[in-house]
Amino acid sequence: MTRRRGxxxxxxxxxxxxxxxxxxxxIDHGRPRASYTIPQAPAQRRPQAxxxxxxxxxxxxxxxxxxxxxxxxxxxxxxxxxxxxxxGCTQCCHGVFAIDxxxxxxxxxxxxxxxxxxxxxxxxxxxxxxxxxxEHGPAFPGDLRTxxxxxxxxxxAQFEGFANExxxxxxxxxxxxxxxxxxxxxxxxxxxxxxxxGDGDALGCCELCFVGASEDQIAACEMPIPHDLEAExxxxxxxxxxxxPQAQTVVAFALxx
Numbered sequence: 673m674t675r676r677r678g679x680x681x682x683x684x685x686x687x688x689x690x691x692x693x694x695x696x697x698x699i700d701h702g703r704p705r706a707s708y709t710i711p712q713a714p715a716q717r718r719p720q721a722x723x724x725x726x727x728x729x730x731x732x733x734x735x736x737x738x739x740x741x742x743x744x745x746x747x748x749x750x751x752x753x754x755x756x757x758x759x760g761c762t763q764c765c766h767g768v769f770a771i772d773x774x775x776x777x778x779x780x781x782x783x784x785x786x787x788x789x790x791x792x793x794x795x796x797x798x799x800x801x802x803x804x805x806x807e808h809g810p811a812f813p814g815d816l817r818t819x820x821x822x823x824x825x826x827x828x829a830q831f832e833g834f835a836n837e838x839x840x841x842x843x844x845x846x847x848x849x850x851x852x853x854x855x856x857x858x859x860x861x862x863x864x865x866x867x868x869x870g871d872g873d874a875l876g877c878c879e880l881c882f883v884g885a886s887e888d889q890i891a892a893c894e895m896p897i898p899h900d901l902e903a904e905x906x907x908x909x910x911x912x913x914x915x916x917p918q919a920q921t922v923v924a925f926a927l928x929x
Contacts, residue, residue, distance in 0.1 A: 729781050732905050733774055739898045740861045747865035747895035754893065756880045757864040760848035763880060764863040768808075768835040768922050770821055772906060773915035775857035779842075779926040782855030797851055800841035801927040808835045808924075819925030823918060841924050857923070858902065865895035 748755055771779075786794035805812075813830035814821040821831060839845065842852045850856055866877040875891060882890050909915035 729777060730774065730905055730909065732901070733778065736774070736858075736898060736901055736905065737778075739901065740858065743895050743897070744861060744865065747893055751865055751881070751893040754882045754885050754889070755864055756878070756883075761880070762839070762843060762848045764860070764878065765840045765843045765848075765850065766837055768831075768838060769857075769859055770831075770920040771857045771859065771923060771926060772902075772920060773909055774902065774905060775859070776921055776926040776929065778855045779852060779857070779923065780929045782852045783927055783929070785855075786852075793851060797842065797927055801924045804838065804841040804924040805928075808838055811835075814921075819921040819929075820916065821920045821922070841927060852927075862895060862897060866890050866893055867895050867897055 748757075783794055783797065786797070805816075809816055811830075811834055813827040813834055821827065840850075842850050842856070844851050850860070864878050864881055866875045866882070868874070869876040875894060877890060882893075906915065910917045
């Protein structure tokens, strides 16, 4: 699971968190995929083909998302008032981070769904993504044509200072709502509750959460992450040639795929 920079890990994580991983999509849509339920499109925009023809994801991605959602719900229940996350709290929505092939394909699927069910929102997301790239693209440490982040030491160092304060193009600035919440990257699904960072020795959480909590209270609310399952799916994609090995992108590019 790709992690963002460690700038929002509080003092409870006493090691430096390095930027983890990168991976972009070159997905063949002919493989078995998971299906998702979406709202019925308005009559005038109802698709003429079965929904399965509009939505495609690696079959095991649905399992991964279900595990993550259940893990988050359980951690949220245990955290109670220590968890500050709520609609309109957007600190974790600022600052670019790398996403992997599954994340990028999930966002692509979300855009595919929205183009059918809510074309106006899809157009707005496209507009924001293009504006984001117009502003930050000149400094992008990678290939602007493909959206793939560079893997050299110099490019990785450049990424550390890239678009650190920029709002995610999926964020609605008026409401503080994520407009692709159902399809958000794995990184976005772990903010708030305590999660294991780096090599697993450090437990980090959002600096706005668990204010005044003891280390034991924080540890009691840890959110388990299915790293092995995600790594297995990504590895399968790479072996089948459905993902470029060790490649990653950012949200803005994924929204425009």
